[in-house]
Amino acid sequence: MRTDTALHTFAARTLNITFDDGGDINWVDADGKLWVYNNGDIAWTLASMALVWIMIPGVGFFYSGLLRRKNALSMIWLSMMTVAVVSFQWFFWGFSLAFSETGSKFIGDLKYFALRGVLETPSIGSTRIPSIVFCIYQLMFAAITPILAIGAVAERTRLWPTIFFVFAWSTLVYDPIACWTWNSNGWSFVMGGLDFAGGSPVHISSGSAALAISIYLGKRTGWGTARLAYKPHNTSYVVLGTVFLWFGWFGFNGGSALSANMRAANACIITNLCASVSGLVWMFWDWRLERKWSAVGFCSGAIAGLVAITPASGYVGAPASVLFGFMAGTCCNFATQLKFIFGYDDTLDIFASHAIGGIVGNLLTGLFAQSRVAFYDGATVIPGGWLDHHYIQLAYQLADSAASLSYSFVMTTIILWIMHFIPTLRLRTSEEGELLGIDDTEMGEYAYDYVGLEQEIGHTLEINGGEEAQTGGREGHHHLHHHNEKTVDTESA
Incomplete structure (x- = not known):
């Protein structure tokens, strides 16, 4: 029987791995070239992966709180469903389509189909971490993007078609945009586009898709005639979702350095500053209109700031991030009025927050990106933006930005209309x-058991036999009826 040491030696020999005095992993490829993986970088990237994961239910709670209570649970469920569907899609072919080195300038091929060959080889994102670490980190970006977009289906869609849509949209929209933005063969990457953590693949694509979904689905019944009926049902959920998102965004932006270095630290501080x-x-x-302080307004603004700083977080300094925050x-805020001007029902203002915020961030990156900030990691060299007199960057x-916005909108519309002509995949309920x-x-489940309350009181009325009990029952029934009248006022569409 082999000893533990012998087993470890056998495993290391199988993977061509050794460990140096500092604990870093040394891997030798088939050509005899040595690659060094830093354990600290691996640990930071994996921790950042977990931070981005927590953002996904954060989106669910944020969106759920903004909806009416009769739709609250389905939005949280959609966030968790998205994690599961995209995790399979990413394993199946998503990672390969986005990050295979042998694909085209627009989309990858199936080199890494079913994660074949994705383990100890150097990642396309950084040679300091193995491919498997980069793969799981990028999965979280792929998973959060569809839930941002499908918030637009809120309150008026069937759930099974939404599951299918997430798989199709991830394959046909997210993967190509991620490829041309981050893959070293992608046309935008080769051109010189700067997008540190997902302004185009995540935010512009999801915001544009949300607009396409809103136009396709049409307005909710009664929308535009009874706006008071559409107020957020649970502001605490909105705050909780914002907490999860803000917390996770340190991994979203800081983790995109793929290394525990000064560039990651800078990304974290400007992420927090811009959101604030x-x-x-x-x-x-908002206060100038209502003369009241709005928790929903603050949370919405913080998310907009997080969106805008995302593409720039590895390229700009702290002073610039203040301007990013003001502009976002x-x-x-003003873009939320577009749906009233043009008459589309974007339930959760996704286009205003993510597409507009992503465009603002992308364009300001062209102005304020600095080569010295990018070099905080000791490796990245860029010509910078207008501050560095590189004027073509804008x-x-x-x-x-234009390519991502238009491609996502057109392809999302095509997917929706193909589904429309397949009855089992038609989205609108x-x-x-x-x-x-x-x-x-x-x-058949609820965030709040008001349906169960009705059934419980009805059952009590049936079993109570005495006059006193009946009187009390009638009073309870009257109270419930009064409650339901208020529910109709605030929840009927």
Whole structure:
């Protein structure tokens, strides 16, 4: 029987791995070339992966709190469903389509189909971490993007078609945009576009898709005639979701350095600063109208700031991030009025927050990117933006933004209309289902057991026999009836 030491030696020999005095992993490829993987970088990237994962249910809670309570649970469920569907899609062919080195400038091939060959080889993102670490980290970006987009289906869609849509959209929209943005063969990457953590693949693509979904689905029943009926049902959920998102964004932006270095630290501090400034700016813009301080306004502004700083977080310094926050809080706040101007029902203002915020971040990156900031990791060399007198960079950023926005909108629309002509995949629910709520119609489960309360009181009325009990029952029934009248006022569509 082999000893533990012998087993470890055998495993290391099988993978051509040794360990140096500092504990770093030394891997020798088939050509005899030595690659060194830093354990600290691996640990930081894996921790950042977990931080980005927590953002996904954070989106679910954020969106759920903004909806009416009869649709609250389905949105949280959609966030968890997205993790599962995209995890399989990423294993099946998503990672290969986005990051295989042998594909085209637009999309990868199936070199890494079913994660074949994805383990100890150097990653396309950084040679300091193995491919398997880069793969699981990038999976979280792929998983969070569809839930950002499908928030647009809120309160008026069937759930099974949404599952299918997530798989199809990830394959046909997210993977190509991720490829041309981050893959070393991608056309935007080769051109010189700068996107540190996902301004185009994550935010512009999801925001544009949300607009396409909103236009395709049409307005919710009664939308535009009873706006008070669409107020957030649980502001605490909105705050909780924002906490998860803000917390996870340190891994989203800081982790994109793929190394525990000064560039990651800079990304973290400007992420926090930009979110803070943007939250305050949005809240002050809202205060000028209502003369009240809005928790939802602050949270919305913070998210807009996080979105805007995402593409720039590895390229700009702290002073620039203050301007990013001001512009994000201002532009995204005013962009929420576009749905009233053009008459589309973007339930959760996803286009305003993510597409507009992503474009603001991309364009400002073209102005304020600095080569010295990118070199904080000791390896990345870029010509910078306007601050470094590299004026063509703004044109690169504009081209990337326009391509991502238009491609996502057109391809999402095509997917939706193909599904429309397949009855089992048609997204829009019935009018009755919309009035009852998606939780009841599609799930039979509820975030709040008000249906169970009705059944419980009805059962009590049946078993109470005495006059006194009946009187009390009638009073209880009257109270419930009064409660239900208020529910109709605030929840009927």
